[in-house]
Amino acid sequence: MGQMLRGCNMSGIEPRASDYYILDDLLNSEERSLRKIVREVMEKEAAPIMVEYWEKAEFPFHIIPKLSSLHVVGGIIKGYGCPGLSMTATAISVIEMARVDASLSSFIVAHSPLAMLTIAKFGSETQKQKYLPSLAQLDTIACWALTEPGYGNDASSLKATATKVNGGWILNGQKRWVGNSTFADVFVLFARNTSTSQINCFIIKKGAPGLRATKIENKVALRIVQNGDILLKNVFVPDEDWMPGVNSFQETNEILAHARVMVASQAVGLSMGVFDACNRYLKERKQFGAPLAAFQINQEKLARMLGNIQGMILVGWRLCKLYESGKMTPGQASLGKAWTSKIARETVSLGRELLGGNGILTDFLVGKAFCDLESIFSYEGSYDVNSLITGREITGIASFKPPLFDKASRL
Template identity: 80%
Template sequence: MSAASVNQGDNAKGDATSHNGLPALDIATAFPQATPATKFPPMKWDYYMFDDLLSTEEKFLRKKVQEVMEKEIAPVMVEYWEKAEFPFHVIPKLASLSVAGGTIKGYGCPGLSITASAISVAEIARVDASCSTFVLVHSSLAMLTIALCGSEAQKEKYLPSLAQFNTVACWALTEPDYGSDASSMRTTATRVNGGWVLDGQKRWIGNSTFADVLVVFARNTSTNQINGFIVKKGAPGLLATKIENKIGLRIVQNGDILIKKVFVPDEDRLPGVNSFQDTNKVLAVSRVMVAWQPIGISMGVFDICHRYLKERKQFGAPLAAFQLNQEKLVHMLGNIQAMFLVGWRLCKLYESGKMTSGHASLGKAWTSKKARETVSLGRELLGGNGILADFLVAKAFCDLEPIFSYEGTYDINSLVTGREITGIASFKPPILSKQSRL
């Protein structure tokens, strides 16, 4: 970034904060009665003592993630969320958690239990949802695809560096015309001497503007089936640009990717992706992880609200003393206890080999819906401060909206579970299904 652009940014910030050119008051000075989220509150949400359900390894990891997130991420998250920029300087801190790669064994990956991996996602999301999305895209989508669908040579080449965050990955499935209907993608892969040529466009791809490794899905022009490819940053014909003006997960750098005659050598085609169904084994695991994001966000909102209601006074008493506020706080608390149990049970089903795609989809759909309710109650409890990112709740309120829609919208995930329990697929309108039979 040039000095000129930095100066322009500083001027713009000054104009935005005050018409008279003065900077805005620090939140601690402007509102001394309550502590902002840059100083994160202690954990108060675990009312049913779920910590007792965790192994020693899982408890240790949970505490480690809490400490790093509260100390290193909480102080900077509002600043970068407002700027819609990624704090690259915190990547080494996230690397120190040793969670990238999650359940993958070997290749420098941590080989965590899925419960430990899920707990780490929740604890990252408790402080900042954007950081949890950054890790999820990198680890539970891109790295997991290489681990489950890659060759031995690909695993050895890419996973060790990704596990240390020395390189960053993204996962490119969604296209401008195909979101929920991802299997109808138009990006193509054409066989040529020594490899493949990819053509097409992807959209909403997290981490894509700076990713070193891009896992890209395309339709094989010979077989008409979906294949997977590893594309390297800077490949000729590859262009990734940032999607601007998001209201949620603003720290996450979602991108539009233009793919124009990008050559991928044979050694970078993922041999385990030969149809769209092969992506489902990745999505099933990632949906378990994504189900824990709303749980973690709700945990953080509850902890902030719990502290806020005891600090903030009106009518001569702390807000925590009012019956209406206590009822809302207890409503939030009950939601979180139920959400945690659903997420924990999902992990145990996966570990026992009993989890189905319907189980994973219901977990993601239901936790994101209950989190919406929980965070909305938190926004009410904070009154005017409920629209300030400084107190986390407004930020979490916005961050939940993209999570409600990605990794399968609430509706699509409901239909996945509905198909499983009824045996009837209802993704396409009946009129279209009827026309296809004519």
């Protein structure tokens, strides 16, 4: 029994077990084909090694060429060597990655829908031609640096500074929780312009003097992802690497809205993987002379998980269609991310219960996914803050900050 799911190998699991309402019927032929390709590569190449690297908290660099071969990096970006996929196809690729391993899907989300899309939307034509082709092939790796030690959900208050000097800019400050940053070749980094007080964006190359990225240790989620603390000490960025299209936090919000759809897709994929693993496990493991799947309470939990997943899939699919038609609002993206990650949390928790003691072993997909989901629940805006973004949109009232209070009340 211990070998059944060891190494998170999903091969042999019914391909539609968790796709009860048949998502394929909502996809076009190209999207269905891409789904199959990504699933096959992830099951063959990623599934057998993920537990080993998760335990070591190391990144499997040898798998990067396999990810590149999927031709999904760059997602919706057209030209510059990028695939120009539909939003739906991009989300499907993330779902199938996260179904096997959430860390690898996070690696791609940081690199592509965050860093690459920022360059594609707001970079100069020269920057697009210079950076996007190699990033699309994963010949170079990017990270996206917004969050700071004191500013997570309140990212618009960031304190890193950019001061204009002859021929470029001097950047100072700190960033935290930046995925891929310990080995990234390109840093897409946000800082506050000291002259205008507005947020600008810069492209910084690996090895720039004064730039240091150190790994955040002792994580219990997404351990394969190399999150880093970034220190900027008088880092010079030439004018050619200042991104002309970012002059406020509004542009950053555009990228975040897109990314939240991708994070919702991660929650969907991770939940699907857990359900499929549990479904197989309960059929094979016997207690009291019968398969665990024969017990009513276990069937009820499986059905609840399955219902959760179908709702998540349909919300995610609808978000993609809204995006493709130009109708998706920030509040819709935020609600999608908040709701799916909350429902995924319940779903994965039920799966952990169903596996009993084996549910806390990383040898089994469920225990690892249970931990990884905690990170997905929190990043790209917590459940609470994303709910408030939606609340602001439907009421017209912003409720992010508590009432003002005087200095004496702080003491």
